[in-house]
């Protein structure tokens with residue numbers, strides 16, 4: 001079963017200057033347990049693609065399925081799939097997202113940050129939510145930081161809280177948008193270690209990253225995105241050692 005499928009996904013930003021055709025027809029199928037890394041130059045549409053999947057951005061054209069459930073079938077911004085907003089929102093809870101900036105609530109402790117959504121959205125009681133949050137924070141190596149506020153944590157620790165917070169909603173697929181790009185180099189490893197642990201647990205993952213080592217090691221498939229299209233895709237060995245496309249070669253030369 002495909003955990004996630006997109007067909008002909010297109011997005012244009014109507015800016016004050018010329019319209020910006022940012023995604024030009026993205027077709028992707030992600031199987032259960034599959035780990036896909038998306039690489040590509042800045043501005044190629046990687047973040048927009050993840051944001052569309054999560055409904056943080058409005059789709060212009062194309063279709064998006066989550067677990068074989070067609071949620072969007074859009075033409076010129078009009079969705080032909082009629083379903084109650086609540087039902088769509090529930091389906092979208094299967095998708096967790098971790099951003100480059102951690103977006104933690106600054107006035108809440110790590111434990112509270114992780115407990116919040118399960119209590120408010122999933123209606124867990126406080127005790128259940130606390131138990132789950134403690135378990136997840138321990139899993140990401142923050143078992144001693146339950147009562148700490150985000151400002152007292154390093155960037156790597158904050159990003160691990162953000163991962164725990166996403167996992168607390170029990171998503172079936174996790175989207176990561178350059179989760180280590182805002183971190184000091186010495187903190188990147190601890191976040192990647194948590195992500196590798198997640199890969200090993202069988203999580204389905206779609207990861208936008210510039211960490212080629214991680215992509216090489218963890219990905220089942222690597223996609224190279226450029227100017228709103230997937231120019232090349234394949235197993236990491238193939239993409240990293242014998243890319244076919246000239247643009248892929250150039251990009252890899254510039255980052256490796």
Ligand code: ADP
Nearest residue numbers: 013015020022041042043044045046047048049
């Ligand atoms: P990437 O993540 O690959 O760097 P993005 O998806 O963030 O690329 O952006 C793709 C292009 O769309 C960029 O040129 C960016 O400036 C533009 N863009 C992104 N979001 C918006 C927006 N809300 N309004 C206008 N332009 C945007």
Ligand code: MG
Nearest residue numbers: 046047048178
């Ligand atoms: Mg981006």
